[in-house]
Amino acid sequence: MNSANGKIGLRGWLTHPNTGLLARIILGCVFIYASLDKIVHPELFAEAVYNYQLSPEAAVNLVALWLPWLELLSGALLVLGVWVHGSSFILSGLMLIFLAALGVNLARGLDIHCGCFTTQGSDPMTILTLFRDSLFLVLALFLFWLYQIKRVQVKFSLSRIFQQDNSKQASR
Amino acid sequence: MKRSLLQAFGIILISGTIGLTVNGLRPDGIPWVENWQEKVLNKQLTGGLPAVTLKEAREAYEGGYALFVDARDSDFFEMGHIPGALNLPVKDFDRIFPKLKEQLLAAPQIITYCDGANCETSVELTEKLLFAGLEYVEIFTGGIQQWKAAGQPVVSEPAGS
Numbered sequence: 001m002n003s004a005n006g007k008i009g010l011r012g013w014l015t016h017p018n019t020g021l022l023a024r025i026i027l028g029c030v031f032i033y034a035s036l037d038k039i040v041h042p043e044l045f046a047e048a049v050y051n052y053q054l055s056p057e058a059a060v061n062l063v064a065l066w067l068p069w070l071e072l073l074s075g076a077l078l079v080l081g082v083w084v085h086g087s088s089f090i091l092s093g094l095m096l097i098f099l100a101a102l103g104v105n106l107a108r109g110l111d112i113h114c115g116c117f118t119t120q121g122s123d124p125m126t127i128l129t130l131f132r133d134s135l136f137l138v139l140a141l142f143l144f145w146l147y148q149i150k151r152v153q154v155k156f157s158l159s160r161i162f163q164q165d166n167s168k169q170a171s172r
Numbered sequence: 173m174k175r176s177l178l179q180a181f182g183i184i185l186i187s188g189t190i191g192l193t194v195n196g197l198r199p200d201g202i203p204w205v206e207n208w209q210e211k212v213l214n215k216q217l218t219g220g221l222p223a224v225t226l227k228e229a230r231e232a233y234e235g236g237y238a239l240f241v242d243a244r245d246s247d248f249f250e251m252g253h254i255p256g257a258l259n260l261p262v263k264d265f266d267r268i269f270p271k272l273k274e275q276l277l278a279a280p281q282i283i284t285y286c287d288g289a290n291c292e293t294s295v296e297l298t299e300k301l302l303f304a305g306l307e308y309v310e311i312f313t314g315g316i317q318q319w320k321a322a323g324q325p326v327v328s329e330p331a332g333s
Contacts, residue, residue: 062205
């Protein structure tokens, strides 16, 4: 990790457990925040899903009922350091789907609101939205790379804290 | 990779179960499947005010949890209306509303209607009711015409009986 002169290189910074922790907290909180308004207003979110015109009509409400909870659960697990492999995998997949949906509708020229963070229609879909979501995708892929490929230790993992607690009790 | 996929599958399953369970428990839950084309068309007809489809109006009627309010003049109301509906003609709103206010406030859901998709009095009535402070007011845009065409019950009795 450390280079010859004792300084940490870029690779060292990227694979440092604290970097992963920071990225987890940022991405997790973004998804938790994004899910709340959709959970409170399922009908309005269902309309946003319908407006994208990408989901079959019969699946619109089911997507609207399931997706916010998927965001909330994945975001919360990421922050808590539980099932980070699965949650970073899901968030990477979700961001890819969101980006594809945004791209298709921007190309179609549909004048609809994004529905990304609010269901109230004050969230227009622009090139900036595409840019913002690309950053989130990079963050999600980074976390997946960090924990799945580089196998960096998950710092402040709730599941590990419990495991340690249990093993301490067992050794008494 | 196997671990990631297994965890992802677990998260998908748990979130889906929570989402559908919470929706089933909350009073403003939405149905799993809806006719969105009709719903969006309704919204366009009502200028963005909340609207219900024939299916939703029928469910509300059969469930007995909605109060129907007929926006047409009393002559038309007496010729045939949805059983249990109140008559609140838009042109007499200021005179009749105070008499019906308590009943309207007590209703968990109010559904207004007029003749059909081409009349606007149910929209005007809904605007007035929302302005008067009532919350759950929706428009059945199909109106009495669609109601009758679907073979739903209609009664002929004077207003206020």
